[in-house]
Amino acid sequence: MEREVRVRFAPSPTGPLHIGGVRTALYNYLLAKKVGGKMILRIEDTDQNRFVPGAEDYILESLKWCGIELDESPVVGGPYAPYRQSERKPMYMQYAMQLIESGHAYYAFDTAEELDAMRERLKAAKVATPQYNSITRNTMRNSLTLPEDEVKQLLDSGAPYVIRLKVPRKEEIRLKDLIRGWVMVHSSAIDDKVLMKSDGMPTYHLANIVDDHLMQITHVIRGEEWLPSAPLHVLLYRYLGWEDTMPEFAHLPLLLKPDGNGKLSKRDGDKLGFPVFPLRWTDPFTGEVSSGYRESGYLPEAFVNFLAFLGWNPGTQQELFTMDELADEFTIERIGKSGTRFDIQKARWFNEQYLRAKPDAELAKYLLAALEEHNISCTQEKAEKIAGLMKERVSFPQEFWREASYFFVAPTEYNEKVATKKWNSQAVAVFEDFKNELPALQNFNADSVKELLLGILERHNMKIGQVMQALRLAVTGAEAGPDLMQIIEVIGKEETVSRIGTAIEKLSQYATA
């Protein structure tokens, strides 16, 4: 019988979620959505020292912004609650004990100093991999080397201890990865991992196996950095007697820095010239602010589409996908194997595509919001018109205001290059007529304005190309922009006349030719 697909995204709340984590969450979500399974968020907060306030809320908000919906989580709960490992603390010890009883784990009483000394000793002896393993455990202070009554006494006296997995000396561990195929690792390469820490918390290794089992997880989709410890996890499933319901594994290729030099990490912040976080993050300890995709003007649909393509592709020529389409097309088999360099240019391109596809009415909201900040009133109709004129020339919503403020504010400066090249007395003569005749124009709109201008040009024996740049300069102060006649239609008759008058005065120094 096929089990219902249940996947989990299991971040630790040690700071903002970084973009690679978002992609991991996305792939999990897409698989669940595709097959009608469940998407679970589990907070892995077993390291109390690394707790960062606000991180969990940040994770929740990031997923929400991306449109990743959670079927079970710390906030909505679910049949396998709680979903925070710190709240599941009492559940782990029994499994560690089970492993001790079956001879697959043991108590260890070594201090940090003793562990350091052991590693130093091995290093000095030129041992390739200094680790706590089947050889070295015989020289350490643990329940395998100490007499039984001493162990009991230590335990009774409350001496600090950890529980370590007893990894077999010689054994091939096979692991089937959905992306890479069979991976073989020898047990000698794995050390006796700590399962329970001296503070009574489990380590990631134990906690994730116990929780995945208890929560009936069917697929573990996580970053490639987990691949080396995956065989260890297989061992745990086996020793706990859960191997027949062990989830399938898929280890995702890493997101690399643009230069290919190492994986993209949280610490890169804004150093690379682009955000590494979905949302803006303020470090609660240092106050340092890191920018986010949301605040930078990326639309969530574009961000998700872009992220999905970082390491996965549908095998067709289609590039633009809604979340539903992504879910339909998604398969783990089509995830690539190699690390993916991050290319912000592509993200920008996706954003432009989504921006242009949006209806003007929706884009107008961005402009209206910016206008409100500047205390400028504007009708919905006018904002829509401007959005329509601008949308093919912007990459981000903020640019509607930034690049088109001349729709609302008369220019105070004029592009000098255009002034030098295009502003001359012939053009001014045309503009004088234009300015004088405009007020009487009937049916004022882009077409009638153009007709009027054309008529004046004919009288002056000039062509439209000889004055358009200068007229644009007079009206907007800029060298480029949308159709000028449309701009004039939007700003209106009086404002146009006024701006032309102002320009004739202010630019008189250029009109010598």
Next chain:
RNA sequence: GGUCCGUUCGUCUAGGGGUUAGGACUUCAGAUUUUCAUUCUGGCAACAGGGGUUCGAUUCCCCUACGGACUACCA
């Protein structure tokens, strides 16, 4: 160092024993336009190297090189 994973245009990638090695981003050129942008057309540009296997390898195998991850009482 050890273990594991990887390697197709600058980047993301498709492909897969016989192809003019395809697309997208970037970039360049041309067309259109009142400017810029858009759009359209076109161009540059890749199978890491060496051995096998084979009639034939970019594709399968091995080695080398390079890159990456891991190597904590962190996840």
